[in-house]
Amino acid sequence: AQTIHQWPVAEIKAVGSPLSLGCTIKGKSSPNLYWYWQATGGTLQQLFYSITVGQVESVVQLNLSASRPKDDQFILSTEKLLLSHSGFYLCAWSLRAVNSDYTFGSGTRLLVI
Amino acid sequence: GQQVQQSPASLVLQEGENAELQCNFSSTATQLQWFYQSPGGSLVSLLSNPSGTKHTGRLTSTTVTKERRSSLHISSSQTTDSGTYLCAPTNSAGNKLTFGIGTRVLVRP
Secondary structure (H helix, E strand, O other): OOEEEEEOOEEEEOOOOOEEEEEEEEOOOOOEEEEEEEOOOOOOEEEEEEEEOOEEEEOOOOOOEEEEEEOOEEEEEEOOOOHHHOEEEEEEEEOOOOOOOOEEOOOEEEEEO | OOOEEEEOOEEEEEOOOOEEEEEEEOOOOOEEEEEEEOOOOOEEEEEEOOOEEEEEOOEEEEEEHHHOEEEEEEOOOOHHHOEEEEEEEEOOOOOOEOOOOOEEEEEEO
């Protein structure tokens, strides 16, 4: 069975500090991977997607970057956090078929102070 | 880009009542998923229904692809159904899922 694991579960970070969020998918080879972000009370927005190792496409510019160092790993990061980065970050995977379902991880809640 | 409108914005039910949630989207979708978002934020996929009618448990989804709309019917609501219901169509390339703002449901005992 496929599992998706996100870490950390929650973070409180200072403005200007670096950030790294991780996501690992087990039990599925070569999945499409995605990062989503939700501000408090807001709509879920897609930030990045990746269809293969080393290839990441940006969807929304939020002064964040993403990388896919391994087939089963997706990393979201920034060198300098802004207050506006606070929110809920979700990782997701899908198969490469255009009508594939998306499956989401349990998320990371980030508070920037 | 894809725009997703959901209605109503919120709904209060008495336990046992039924509810109908609506979703309208602006562009062609290859897939249409309904999700439940818990108060803690986690997402659970409820139904995938790009066209026609599908059932699972007390949930029924009907999607009319040509009219770019979908509905989710909850029958015999329970207090554990409280949360936010999100509609999300997938784009034609299959690489983007767009979410609506959701319908917040509260089921009172």
